Amino acid sequence: MENKNAHSKPESELEEKDNSRRNFLKQSAFITAVALTPAPAVKAAAMHLDEKIAEAFEKVPVKLEVNGVMHNLSVEPRATLLDILREQIDLTGTKKGCDHGQCGACTVHVDGHRVNSCLTLGVMASGKKITTIEGLAKGEELHPMQEAFLKHDGFQCGYCTPGQIMSAVACIREGHANSETEIREYMSGNICRCGAYPNIVNAIQEVKSGGQIV
Amino acid sequence: MNKHMENKILNKTSTLEGISRVDGRLKVTGKAKYSAEYSVKGITYGVLVPGTITKGSIKTLDIKKAEGAPGVLSVITYLNAPKVPGYQTDKPQAKGMLKIFYDEQIYFNGQPIALVIADSFERALFAASLVTATYNVEPHQTDLIKNRSNGFTPRKDYSRGEDDAYKNAPVKVEQEYFIPTEVHNPMELHAIIARWDADDKLTVFDKTQGIKATQKNIAQAFKLPPDNVQVTSPFVGGAFGAALRTWPHEIAAVLAAKVVKRPVKLVLSRADMFTSVGYRPLTWQKIGLGATADGKFVGITHEAAGQTSVYEDFTENSVNISQLMYASPNVTTRYKLVSLNVNTPTPMRGPGEATGAFALESAIDELSYALNMDPIELRLKNYADTDPLSGKPYSSKFLNDAYKLGADRIGWSNRNQKPGSVIEKGWLVGYGMGAGMFGAYRGSATVLARMMADGTLLLQTAVTDIGPGTGTAMVSIASDIMEIPAGKIKFDLGDSSLPPSPTQGGSSITSTVGSAVNDACKELQAKFQELNGTTESGKMDYVQILKKHNLQQLEVTTTSHGGPEQNKYAMYSWSVHFMKVLVHPATGVVKVDKAVSVADCGTIISNKTASSQIKGGTIMGTGMALMEEAVIDHRYGRLINNNFADYHVPVQADIPQVEALFVNKPDPYINPIGAKGMGEIATIGVAAAIANAVYNATGKRVRDLPITPDKLI
The missing domain is CATH 3.30.365.10 (Aldehyde oxidase/xanthine dehydrogenase, molybdopterin binding domain)
Incomplete structure (x- = not known):
């Protein structure tokens, strides 16, 4: 699942990105023109046209490949990947726990690497491959880490679980799961308030020692 | 139902040792839906604006900028909020739950002074930053140690034997201990989606430990028949006590949905979690x-x-x-x-x-x-x-x-x-x-137990599971009594339309609801025996018995509670x-x-x-x-x-x-x-x-x- 060539993108994709930037600039020029014409602008505001203009100005096109499905979206530049996943694509498996990159509940894989999606703007992820908890299983067949979490009861309320599992998979892929201590260190960005930590460590160790491809 | 009946579980040491959570698969695949995660048509987003003083009153509130910001549907404050019917009491000065957007009074830092509702979260969040207020500031007191002498005695002191007898003991310890404020901080932020389905009908997807309590509290606040308030909360992302009450933000979301005539989703920020849903007191x-x-x-x-x-x-x-x-x-x-x-x-x-x-x-x-x-x-x-x-x-x-x-x-x-x-x-x-x-x-709970023609047992009650694994425990109990595999049992919870169960708190749910599941299963078994004309208890072929009597299902609804042994x-x-x-x-x-x-x-x-x-x-x-x-x-x-x-x-x-x-x-x-x-x-x-x-x-x-x-x- 990991994209080994995260930085080498096909030509066509780069071109499209340039196109979107051109579109964005065109829109900006339009807004400037409106702004320089006070009377119509005032009228526009009274008719709530300002919102429509603002909307055109505010939104930029973003292409996200999430769990193998391409999404062509129009998002505000300030929208986080987390909120886009949850509110626009209805992939609510990725959780919001703090919105400040302090709890890890929102962990997803971007081009194979774990990131806090609450600290990642959607525009930053454009053109990248994103894997969320919903994309980990192969149909009905759970990922080995999901199986291990079930077996070892690596959760209680389940809210931090998607982030823990995404982090755990990355932890092994990164080569940071060679001992209990190392796992604890590299899993410390994912808070579990129910206190499933020992069970989570046991689950990760089992997957690591099982030698399954994660 | 005879609650003293002989029970098979009693002398077993956890026959289902190793059973994995019945809802575990949903939780590890991201399919478990928590309160903020329901796809509701026409949803809008609320963001609270916290006050910035610690004691006093609001002098002026400027919401014009926020109202004019893109996508904003409404900015609710104490000045324009519709009256919450339940807030209008004969004793307005009586102590009680904070009444949100009720008047200009500020009692603590972070108390909400406005709620911005917009068509996206980003827009609501930005507009919330545009709300400004001026205050009449009064001196505040937040330091317990400094104010300890101003304490009052809320209930009678207790004494048995001689007062302060330790003082005369040959060996003694006399020390002061201190714990600071500790905040529950469950990983799931408190969240509610409120939707008015009619003028007098409401649905809430709400983070709560008490389905029926939330139904009652919201019904009381808005003077609705309790049955007109549907509360849905099958998954709760931790609570530890923080979702025992119906908090002001829940009332605010219901109020806001009324104002904008659309469903409102209100998710507290992590900062809000420190000032909105209680804590262990210093x-x-x-x-x-x-x-x-x-x-x-x-x-x-x-x-x-x-x-x-x-x-x-x-x-x-x-x-x-x-x-x-x-x-x-x-x-x-x-x-x-x-x-x-x-x-x-x-x-x-x-x-x-x-x-x-x-x-x-x-x-x-x-x-x-x-x-x-x-x-x-x-x-x-x-x-x-x-x-x-x-x-x-x-x-x-x-x-x-x-x-x-x-x-x-x-x-x-x-x-x-x-x-x-x-x-x-x-x-x-x-x-x-x-x-x-x-x-x-042990409290009182009602459980519906229904055996289906395909041998599936359905159990239903309006309890929540904040994490301990309530469903798993209930399925274990039923599996043991009915002698059918756990995989054939479905436990429905987290829905106010189900038979009543108490609030999940005070370590009482396995005792209370588990007993009700026990009693319901035994009653269902007795009904099968009666149908089958057998007297011996134990394993039965439920599917065959249903088929023989040409029945699609057989069910009981049982209320169970403790008796005189409790005293x-x-x-x-x-x-x-x-x-x-x-x-x-x-x-x-x-x-x-x-x-x-x-x-x-x-x-x-x-x-x-x-x-x-x-x-x-x-x-x-x-x-x-x-x-x-x-x-x-x-x-x-x-x-x-x-x-x-x-x-x-x-x-x-x-x-x-x-x-x-x-x-x-x-x-x-x-x-x-x-x-x-x-x-x-x-x-x-x-x-x-x-x-x-x-x-x-x-x-x-x-x-x-x-x-x-x-x-x-």
């Missing part, structure tokens, strides 16, 4: 403990002063544990509340008892050193065989077994009675223990926690090296989930002991660490392997399943066990939590 305590030279308690005096808000009196059982835990002939307890310009506390895991146990179990440890006696021996010397408060016999108590189990597992024999005398690889080593107890309750016996769950800690002599860093928690809480219904619950409680207690502290800058009355970077909770690197052990002996009286609660006792006593281990390691007694490195160097 509490000062003093223990006077006296004993004879051979360790028999002469008297215990336990005083406490806890903080509450100015608009509501929140009391808890901080001192009660000293009345209950040991056989002391003389006990005096005094409890005061101090009203401050803070939001109201709310029960947090082991409410009161966790606070009290820190003081009492620390003091007993101090006494053990004064007597030069092993702390376990000292506790056994003062072991209560009947309830010291009521004089009633216990329904069951095997705490002494728990002491032994835990001591063996931690390696208590390696402990050196002399503090600061063991060093391993440059770290000071210490062992400590702390015990806990909590009332074991005949004193019912408690017990725990003891053993800790091995390492303390770095130069830096004062404390590492829990090994933790063993033992619970005496009757029959263990579901071994796997029960173990996790105990471990989780131990870890929460570790946070209480070593890191958690919500800090107010008293100059401004404002929290300065309302986020996970500054308010530290335990993370992976802080926690070793934790062992959970169970006495696993049934309680013969509390209910037909023999199980008592374990959620609270998992945390009660942990903080003292760690403080005691730190003393054993270093010779330094830390009486104010958390035990941060600065207090040890």
Whole structure:
């Protein structure tokens, strides 16, 4: 699942990105023109046209490949990947726990690497491959880490679980799961308030020692 | 239903040991839906605007900019909010839950002054930043220690025997203990989606521990028939007490949905979580403990002063544990509340008892050193065989077994009675223990049990599962009685249209709802027997019987509650926690090296989930002991660490392997399943066990939590 060539993108994709930037600039020029014409602008505001203009100005096109499905979206530049996943694509498996990159509940894989999606703007992820908890299983067949979490009861309320599992998979892929201590260190960005930590460590160790491809 | 009927579970040791959570697959695949995650047509987003003063009133509010911001549908404040019918009472000055957007009064810092509703979260969040206010500022008080003399006594002081008898004992300990404010901080932010389906009909997807309580409270607030309020909450992302009440933000979301005539989603921010949904109150305590030279308690005096808000009196059982835990002939307890310009506390895991146990179990440890006696021996010397408060016999108590189990597992024999005398690889080593107890309750619950033609058993009741694995325990019970595999049983919960169940709190759900599942299954079995014309109980071919009688299904709805035995016996769950800690002599860093928690809480219904619950409680207690502290800058009355970077909770690197052990002996009286609660006792006593281990390691007694490195160097 990991994209080994995260930085080498096909030509066509780069071109499209340039196109979107051109579109964005065109829109900006339009807004400037409106702004320089006070009377119509005032009228526009009274008719709530300002919102429509603002909307055109505010939104930029973003292409996200999430769990193998391409999404062509129009998002505000300030929208986080987390909120886009949850509110626009209805992939609510990725959780919001703090919105400040302090709890890890929102962990997803971007081009194979774990990131806090609450600290990642959607525009930053454009053109990248994103894997969320919903994309980990192969149909009905759970990922080995999901199986291990079930077996070892690596959760209680389940809210931090998607982030823990995404982090755990990355932890092994990164080569940071060679001992209990190392796992604890590299899993410390994912808070579990129910206190499933020992069970989570046991689950990760089992997957690591099982030698399954994660 | 005869609740005294013979029960097969009673003498088994968890026949379903190893059963995985029945909802586990949904949780590991991201398919479990929490309150904010329902796809609702026409959804809008609410963001609260917190006030920035600590006491006074709003002078002016400027919402024009926010109203004009793109996508904003409404900005609700006390000036324009429609009246909440339930807020209009005959006694407007009476204390009670904060009335949101009710008037200009400000009682604490962070109190919401506006709610912005927009068509996207980003737009609502931005517009919320545009709301400004000016205030009439009044001097505030947020410091409990400074205001302790202004405390009042919310309930009668307690005394048995002679007042303050400890003072005349040959050996005594007299010390003050302090716990800071601790915040529940479940990982799921409190969230609600409110949708009016008609002028008098409402649906809420809401984070709550009490489905029926939320239904009733919202119905009361908006003067609706309770049946017109649908509450849906099948998954709750942790709560620990923080979702026991129907909070102001829930009322605000319902109000906002009325204003914008569209569904409103309101998710609290992590910062909001510190000021909106309660916390374990900062509490000062003093223990006077006296004993004879051979360790028999002469008297215990336990005083406490806890903080509450100015608009509501929140009391808890901080001192009660000293009345209950040991056989002391003389006990005096005094409890005061101090009203401050803070939001109201709310029960947090082991409410009161966790606070009290820190003081009492620390003091007993101090006494053990004064007597030069092993702390376990000292506790056994003062072991209560009947309830010291009521004089009633216990329904069951095997705490002494728990002491032994835990001591063996931690390696208590390696402990050196002399503090600061063991060093391993440059770290000071210490062992400590702390015990806990909590009332074991059984309420009333109604369960529908329906056997379907395909052999699937459906169980339904309006309980929630905040994490312990309620569904898993209920399926275990039903599977055992009906003798059908767990995979053939479906447990529906988290929906107000289901038969009533109580609020998940006070460690009472397995006892209460588990008994109702037990009784419903037995009643269903009896109905099958009757249908089949058989008299012998036990396994039946339900599918064949249904087929024979040409039935699609057979069902019962059973209400179950305790009887006279509830008053005949004193019912408690017990725990003891053993800790091995390492303390770095130069830096004062404390590492829990090994933790063993033992619970005496009757029959263990579901071994796997029960173990996790105990471990989780131990870890929460570790946070209480070593890191958690919500800090107010008293100059401004404002929290300065309302986020996970500054308010530290335990993370992976802080926690070793934790062992959970169970006495696993049934309680013969509390209910037909023999199980008592374990959620609270998992945390009660942990903080003292760690403080005691730190003393054993270093010779330094830390009486104010958390035990941060600065207090040890």
